[in-house]
Amino acid sequence: MTKDLTLAIDAMGGDAGPEPVVEGVALAQRNGLKAKVLFFGDERKLKPLVNEARGLSDVEIRHAGNVVSMTDKPMHVLRRGRDTSMWTAMSAVESGEAHAVVSGGNTGALMAVARMQLKLIEGIDRPAITALWPTMRGRSLVLDVGANVEADENQLVQFAIMGESFFRTLMGVEKPTVGLLNVGAEDLKGHELIRTAARVLREADPDMAFEGFVEGNDISKGTVDVVVTDGFSGNIALKSAEGAARLVGGWVREALQGTINAKFGSLFMAPGLRKLKDRIDPSSNNGGVFLGVNGIVVKSHGGADARGVASAVNMAAGLARQPFRDEVAETVKAVMRRRERMGAPTASSDKIKEAV
Amino acid sequence: MTKDLTLAIDAMGGDAGPEPVVEGVALAQRNGLKAKVLFFGDERKLKPLVNEARGLSDVEIRHAGNVVSMTDKPMHVLRRGRDTSMWTAMSAVESGEAHAVVSGGNTGALMAVARMQLKLIEGIDRPAITALWPTMRGRSLVLDVGANVEADENQLVQFAIMGESFFRTLMGVEKPTVGLLNVGAEDLKGHELIRTAARVLREADPDMAFEGFVEGNDISKGTVDVVVTDGFSGNIALKSAEGAARLVGGWVREALQGTINAKFGSLFMAPGLRKLKDRIDPSSNNGGVFLGVNGIVVKSHGGADARGVASAVNMAAGLARQPFRDEVAETVKAVMRRRERMGAPTASSDKIKEAV
Numbered sequence: 001m002t003k004d005l006t007l008a009i010d011a012m013g014g015d016a017g018p019e020p021v022v023e024g025v026a027l028a029q030r031n032g033l034k035a036k037v038l039f040f041g042d043e044r045k046l047k048p049l050v051n052e053a054r055g056l057s058d059v060e061i062r063h064a065g066n067v068v069s070m071t072d073k074p075m076h077v078l079r080r081g082r083d084t085s086m087w088t089a090m091s092a093v094e095s096g097e098a099h100a101v102v103s104g105g106n107t108g109a110l111m112a113v114a115r116m117q118l119k120l121i122e123g124i125d126r127p128a129i130t131a132l133w134p135t136m137r138g139r140s141l142v143l144d145v146g147a148n149v150e151a152d153e154n155q156l157v158q159f160a161i162m163g164e165s166f167f168r169t170l171m172g173v174e175k176p177t178v179g180l181l182n183v184g185a186e187d188l189k190g191h192e193l194i195r196t197a198a199r200v201l202r203e204a205d206p207d208m209a210f211e212g213f214v215e216g217n218d219i220s221k222g223t224v225d226v227v228v229t230d231g232f233s234g235n236i237a238l239k240s241a242e243g244a245a246r247l248v249g250g251w252v253r254e255a256l257q258g259t260i261n262a263k264f265g266s267l268f269m270a271p272g273l274r275k276l277k278d279r280i281d282p283s284s285n286n287g288g289v290f291l292g293v294n295g296i297v298v299k300s301h302g303g304a305d306a307r308g309v310a311s312a313v314n315m316a317a318g319l320a321r322q323p324f325r326d327e328v329a330e331t332v333k334a335v336m337r338r339r340e341r342m343g344a345p346t347a348s349s350d351k352i353k354e355a356v
Numbered sequence: 357m358t359k360d361l362t363l364a365i366d367a368m369g370g371d372a373g374p375e376p377v378v379e380g381v382a383l384a385q386r387n388g389l390k391a392k393v394l395f396f397g398d399e400r401k402l403k404p405l406v407n408e409a410r411g412l413s414d415v416e417i418r419h420a421g422n423v424v425s426m427t428d429k430p431m432h433v434l435r436r437g438r439d440t441s442m443w444t445a446m447s448a449v450e451s452g453e454a455h456a457v458v459s460g461g462n463t464g465a466l467m468a469v470a471r472m473q474l475k476l477i478e479g480i481d482r483p484a485i486t487a488l489w490p491t492m493r494g495r496s497l498v499l500d501v502g503a504n505v506e507a508d509e510n511q512l513v514q515f516a517i518m519g520e521s522f523f524r525t526l527m528g529v530e531k532p533t534v535g536l537l538n539v540g541a542e543d544l545k546g547h548e549l550i551r552t553a554a555r556v557l558r559e560a561d562p563d564m565a566f567e568g569f570v571e572g573n574d575i576s577k578g579t580v581d582v583v584v585t586d587g588f589s590g591n592i593a594l595k596s597a598e599g600a601a602r603l604v605g606g607w608v609r610e611a612l613q614g615t616i617n618a619k620f621g622s623l624f625m626a627p628g629l630r631k632l633k634d635r636i637d638p639s640s641n642n643g644g645v646f647l648g649v650n651g652i653v654v655k656s657h658g659g660a661d662a663r664g665v666a667s668a669v670n671m672a673a674g675l676a677r678q679p680f681r682d683e684v685a686e687t688v689k690a691v692m693r694r695r696e697r698m699g700a701p702t703a704s705s706d707k708i709k710e711a712v
Binding site: 149191229252 | 490506540547573575585587592593611632
């Protein structure tokens with residue numbers, strides 16, 4: 001990371017307002033982030049927070065008088081949201097002033113604003129949202145987790161290419177493994193279009209370490225680095241897993257606090273339990289990236305605390321200066337050309353509705 | 357449960373052969389199950405196991421010379437599988453000799469055999485497989501978890517009716533709450549057909565406690581008693597959740613065994629930890645029921661141990677004598693009649709492929 005990195009931060013978008021956002025940036029900087037930070041939002045609210053925050057350096061406040069609310073329709077924001085902190089922060093990326101933007105605002109609006117201002121990468125039909133997922137072997141990437149309710153076979157192929165390139169960039173893994181999420185039962189080998197996508201990836205992208213189909217439980221196992229699926233299944237997989245993790249976490253708490261003996265016993269386990277708590281803590285994996293637009297856009301969870309914001313900001317910084325967009329555009333072009341020569345059935349794109 | 361209950365058990369279908377099956381039935385009987393049990397399978401293998409098993413009573417062995425393997429295609433089993441333990445066990449339900457069947461065999465084959473012999477309930481287009489899911493509030497039912505890769509709006513409505521009736525029967529809850537699994541983001545209100553299914557349930561089934569859409573994390577929360585979805589999403593939700601639970605379980609084990617201190621500390625927590633282990637133990641929720649056929653068919657996990665088999669057998673016994681099939685047929689008929697009057701868009705059933 002070089003010193004002249006600039007990040008645009010939508011300081012107003014999160015559920016709790018600007019406080020955890022400013023705190024999160026300060027935390028990231030105290031922990032070594034070297035970047036100039038532009039805070040977009042209400043100057044009167046931001047100034048005292050910026051002045052108070054410990055360890056903040058090299059920041060600027062850019063006044064934006066309006067905020068996108070969680071219930072604003074994307075269309076409404078596109079038409080009348082040019083004075084919002086979200087829009088103006090995105091503009092800083094569009095103009096080249098900032099290398100990446102982080103926002104905790106309304107996902108649909110952020111996606112619409114990103115597409116409108118940054119445009120899609122050449123050859124990409126739809127953007128996808130990523131999630132980093134803790135696994136038994138480290139972390140895996142899942143996409144799409146909610147940009148589109150459906151995806152045809154070409155879009156799944158594009159998601160795979162983007163996800164692979166992204167994972168290589170973010171995690172420094174030379175040849176990430178990729179799998180398509182499917183159901184396992186022998187007689188339900190999944191939808192036709194998933195099977196076509198698998199065939200295209202296998203035949204038209206020889207450089208990819210494509211491992212075929214994976215199932216829901218493979219995500220947490222870490223069977224592959226990149227798990228590709230449509231936004232409906234990805235969202236359901238992610239939220240079902242979160243729910244189950246929280247359920248088991250609750251059971252663990254009960255087991256530890258059940259009796260005086262248990263409480264006493266747990267004293268001896270303090271280091272292990274602290275590690276366990278950190279692992280279950282969702283803030284360490286905060287930050288969904290919008291892949292497919294010409295620029296780095298990181299969606300922070302609306303309810304993220306300062307630690308969560310810091311993790312999203314660090315992710316933005318890690319991605320901001322990488323040649324990742326060109327790689328994606330080139331690979332997609334090459335794969336789609338080969339795919340046409342394969343004569344695989346074409347996407348029935350009229351069946352697919354767009355979300356945003 | 358009356359004394360003259362008879363259960364047909366496919367003793368050969370599971371991964372580990374007949375041993376855990378016979379042991380599981382013995383365990384269930386030792387724990388109070390009152391039922392006559394017919395074991396279907398290889399007499400020479402079953403006889404010594406039955407003679408050795410502690411606490412078995414009122415059992416008969418019915419010889420079946422062949423076994424359905426995990427890789428047999430359903431079609432193959434339908435054509436040439438009449439001498440298998442699976443087929444003959446199902447026949448005992450079809451003939452009325454047994455009230456329910458339990459099998460740990462190949463899911464696709466079992467579904468095909470059930471449909472062929474028992475036929476679908478009047479008004480039901482597709483069967484569905486259920487899963488009982490532990491939640492923060494008790495247990496919820498999820499269906500379909502893998503009988504069909506897709507489901508149109510009418511099928512989702514039928515799944516909801518079957519699931520509600522089933523939950524009432526199994527759990528003794530007078531008015532179970534029902535939700536449709538969907539994605540939450542404001543701008544992705546799910547597929548068109550899920551929205552239509554919601555409208556039909558709301559308007560055409562006034563007796564159902566239908567609560568609208570739920571998200572993946574609502575499953576483990578126990579937000580509703582019955583979660584309805586297609587077999588693709590249901591399978592992915594279930595397996596993603598299982599994977600996450602196992603991941604967190606592994607972290608907990610690490611925390612408990614990490615240091616000498618931790619091991620010492622965990623001694624004090626033994627009762628709580630035992631309870632935790634029981635809760636994470638999948639065998640207590642073993643048993644997926646095939647809803648939609650004229651008879652009670654319980655699919656035990658292929659790898660279930662004796663405890664898992666006992667839980668599937670108890671589930672079969674609890675369902676076997678209930679008037680649950682007539683209730684489903686009547687409700688489906690009434691709802692579909694009202695649905696036609698609503699003039700909601702019809703199912704595009706040509707788009708939907710059948711799995712089995």
